[in-house]
Amino acid sequence: MADLRLVGCKIYSVWGTLLFVLLFYASEVRALLCYCHPCYNSDTNGTCKTSDTGACYASKSLSSIDENEELETLTWGCFEPVEEILLQCTPSNVPHKWVTKCCKEGELCNLYLNLTLAELDLDLPDDGTSDREQRAESVSKLALLISIVSVTVFLIVLLVAIAFIYFRYKRQELRRRQLLVDSEHETFIPPGQSLHHLIDESSGSGSGLPLIVQRTIAKQITLVRSIGKGRFGEVWKGKWRGENVAVKIFFTTEEQSWFRETELYQTVLLRHDNILGFIAADIKGTGSWTQLYLITDYHENGSLYDYLHLHALDTSEMLYLAHSASCGLSHLHVEIFGTRGKPAIAHRDIKSKNILVRKNGTCCIADLGLAVRYVSETNEVDVASNTRCGTRRYMSPEVLDETMNKNHFDSYKQADMYSFGLVLWEIARRCVIGGIVHDAELPYYDYVPQDPSIEDMRKIVCIERIRPTIPDVWYHDEYLKVMCRVMSECWNPSPAARLTCLRIKKTLGRLVESIESTTKPPKHQ
Numbered sequence: 001m002a003d004l005r006l007v008g009c010k011i012y013s014v015w016g017t018l019l020f021v022l023l024f025y026a027s028e029v030r031a032l033l034c035y036c037h038p039c040y041n042s043d044t045n046g047t048c049k050t051s052d053t054g055a056c057y058a059s060k061s062l063s064s065i066d067e068n069e070e071l072e073t074l075t076w077g078c079f080e081p082v083e084e085i086l087l088q089c090t091p092s093n094v095p096h097k098w099v100t101k102c103c104k105e106g107e108l109c110n111l112y113l114n115l116t117l118a119e120l121d122l123d124l125p126d127d128g129t130s131d132r133e134q135r136a137e138s139v140s141k142l143a144l145l146i147s148i149v150s151v152t153v154f155l156i157v158l159l160v161a162i163a164f165i166y167f168r169y170k171r172q173e174l175r176r177r178q179l180l181v182d183s184e185h186e187t188f189i190p191p192g193q194s195l196h197h198l199i200d201e202s203s204g205s206g207s208g209l210p211l212i213v214q215r216t217i218a219k220q221i222t223l224v225r226s227i228g229k230g231r232f233g234e235v236w237k238g239k240w241r242g243e244n245v246a247v248k249i250f251f252t253t254e255e256q257s258w259f260r261e262t263e264l265y266q267t268v269l270l271r272h273d274n275i276l277g278f279i280a281a282d283i284k285g286t287g288s289w290t291q292l293y294l295i296t297d298y299h300e301n302g303s304l305y306d307y308l309h310l311h312a313l314d315t316s317e318m319l320y321l322a323h324s325a326s327c328g329l330s331h332l333h334v335e336i337f338g339t340r341g342k343p344a345i346a347h348r349d350i351k352s353k354n355i356l357v358r359k360n361g362t363c364c365i366a367d368l369g370l371a372v373r374y375v376s377e378t379n380e381v382d383v384a385s386n387t388r389c390g391t392r393r394y395m396s397p398e399v400l401d402e403t404m405n406k407n408h409f410d411s412y413k414q415a416d417m418y419s420f421g422l423v424l425w426e427i428a429r430r431c432v433i434g435g436i437v438h439d440a441e442l443p444y445y446d447y448v449p450q451d452p453s454i455e456d457m458r459k460i461v462c463i464e465r466i467r468p469t470i471p472d473v474w475y476h477d478e479y480l481k482v483m484c485r486v487m488s489e490c491w492n493p494s495p496a497a498r499l500t501c502l503r504i505k506k507t508l509g510r511l512v513e514s515i516e517s518t519t520k521p522p523k524h525q
Helices: 002-028 083-089 117-121 131-184 195-202 252-265 304-310 315-333 409-429 454-463 472-476 478-490 501-516
Strands: 033-035 047-049 055-064 070-079 098-103 222-229 233-240 243-250 278-285 290-297 344-346 355-357 363-365 372-375 380-382
Touching: 033 055, 033 070, 047 070, 083 098, 233 290, 243 252, 252 278, 252 290, 304 355, 304 409, 315 344, 315 355, 315 363, 315 409, 315 478, 315 501, 344 409, 372 409, 409 478, 409 501, 472 478, 478 501
Parallel strands: none
Antiparallel strands: 033 047, 055 070, 055 098, 222 233, 233 243, 243 290, 278 290, 344 372, 355 363, 372 380
8 A cells, every 4th residue: 555655646746747847838828918009909008918829029110201311110019920920020131121020028028129220131130039930949849748748648547557457466466375375274174084085975976076066166266376288278286175186277169178078077987096086077257258167186296298208217117107007098998887887988189298197106097078988888989079189199090091980989999009009108218228218209209390290190100100219228128128019019000900908907017016026116195
């Protein structure tokens, strides 16, 4: 508030200065009282009054009576600001038998003008400035004053607007921080329980919170900071009832993607340690804007892509990442039969940026916006209505050359396995072998540009049949050798010859058991 009062004092000071300048200038252009003779109005007592921009004048002229005698005539009065009249105040370069002078210096100033016919030989008046120049100067002063006033008013309005926006932002920021502090100390969840316990107790299907809770959760969440952006919208870290959550905010144009992903996350029996935990979906907005929320578990390590750029891996860490990712994808692909079974689901956008790393060093599959379901009762594939078909760099050969059978569900699972083989290659690159580790890179980084087109990928993958380079040193390590064989079989040009995710899960599971028998396993949550 003290800052606002200081800004108000400055505004009043500036306006006071402007008012003084305007009054001072107005005194220079006021009407003048002039001496007149002869006076054409008998009620003026020998005076006349000019307009606001007029002038007083005095004139002397000589007229010839005969060849030897001339008559001198003196007149005084007021001039109006008409160009033709003003010209009479300026002596000409040609001598005349008359002289006229004008003044605006004060009341009755024309009584004191010195009129001598000798001045007729001068090029300019005695004071060195003609009345026309004086008036031009007055007009320029007025224009300058108007410009100064306009700029000053604009700057004042701008400063007031900036001050208002700044103090409003500070007030909102303080309020947000206070809400965040308060949320840290909330005790909505009973001691000894977590958000996961609340979900498991209230939702037997493992598909998030009860719908009645989901429809009010958006108003209870405090957004902390943005942690990612994409084609669909933005991901924020949030606080709800004292626990961290991830909030995926969809653009309003992506309503179909939000609805589709929400529908898939609420699939019965989908909940799994290696699939991103769904909490709730809600719509938040007013009459002018709408936000589509998808609330999930928060994992501070971020995506596998980010994790690999920051961490070099030993053999056990590599295997835990690869095996846990295969467990999540295998759970998606498998169909669980029963009264309330789970349909088989294909992801369609497997990549390192859509796999998250949990605190215990294992992975979970995220982003089901493009996933498809297999409806076994009707033998149909439930495909999303949006036009996106995945990430070009990770597309399988049959997707790139458009030869995939879209009516056969196994085709989608086989395309997932090709993409998963590329993810395994990314993980293997960060494994330290003999003290050497490779930089984290995307598949085909050395063949295509950073944002490749469909044609770029089709040429490399389908026509030239190039696959990511496997260093020779990998074949000299017991575990990496198996990884090389697995990823190579995932890259097979023939979709039917590729390994299933269940087979990869079992193969990598044996490697994990082998390494756990010789080393201490990492601590799990």
